[in-house]
Amino acid sequence: EVQLVESGGGLVQPGRSLRLSCTVSGFTFGDYAISWFRQAPGKGLEWVGFIRVKPYGGTTEYAASVKGRFTLSRDDSKSIAYLQMNSLKTEDTALYYCTRIGSYCGGDCYSDFWGQGTLVTVSS
Amino acid sequence: DIQMTQSPSTLSASVGDRVTITCRASQNINYWLAWYQQKPGKAPNLLIYQASSLESGVPSRFSGSGSGTEFTLTISSLQPDDFATYYCQQYSSYSITFGQGTRLEIK
Numbered sequence: 643e644v645q646l647v648e649s650g651g652g653l654v655q656p657g658r659s660l661r662l663s664c665t666v667s668g669f670t671f672g673d674y675a676i677s678w679f680r681q682a683p684g685k686g687l688e689w690v691g692f693i694r695v696k697p698y699g700g701t702t703e704y705a706a707s708v709k710g711r712f713t714l715s716r717d718d719s720k721s722i723a724y725l726q727m728n729s730l731k732t733e734d735t736a737l738y739y740c741t742r743i744g745s746y747c748g749g750d751c752y753s754d755f756w757g758q759g760t761l762v763t764v765s766s
Numbered sequence: 767d768i769q770m771t772q773s774p775s776t777l778s779a780s781v782g783d784r785v786t787i788t789c790r791a792s793q794n795i796n797y798w799l800a801w802y803q804q805k806p807g808k809a810p811n812l813l814i815y816q817a818s819s820l821e822s823g824v825p826s827r828f829s830g831s832g833s834g835t836e837f838t839l840t841i842s843s844l845q846p847d848d849f850a851t852y853y854c855q856q857y858s859s860y861s862i863t864f865g866q867g868t869r870l871e872i873k
Contacts (some may be wrong), residue, residue, distance in 0.1 A: 660774070687853055689861070703861075
């Protein structure tokens, strides 16, 4: 059974950092890119960024709203993807989801499996 | 960024109805479009990808169509389990964007 489990969310003050983890099972982690999304309370879905597989350099793409503050990485030996969030703002408050997408994110950049999400609250 | 506009924002319908949700892209996205269903407190669930391909395990009453800038999601005969929020998503560019969502309510 394919599973993605996010962790690491919590309450953090503006300007501080937080690292989210996405632990996967049920498929070969190294064969898939991982995309992150977020959903502010009562709002719609927003893409955060994705990280490609190692054969494609493990390269990343980010939404303009987080570029330069957030960094994606992956540890294929542990089947874990990370979202490092720095310089957090109140508007980053949301439920953060990790998802499985195709290896490169071209025509296969849709999310066929989602985690349950982890809540990040940025507040003083 | 490519803007995605869904209509309507809210749709009231009854069990057994045929409903259609529309999604328009601000520029040509070919057929790089997906549809998701989200229920309260749950993660989104993929229904359709590549505009018209039905995801495995999704009931055949769901169908998608369109290309270029205009797309539709159709539910042929609404079931009680279908009352939820639906989102379209374009993945034509590396800056992925969603429509604002359509809330499907029981009439």
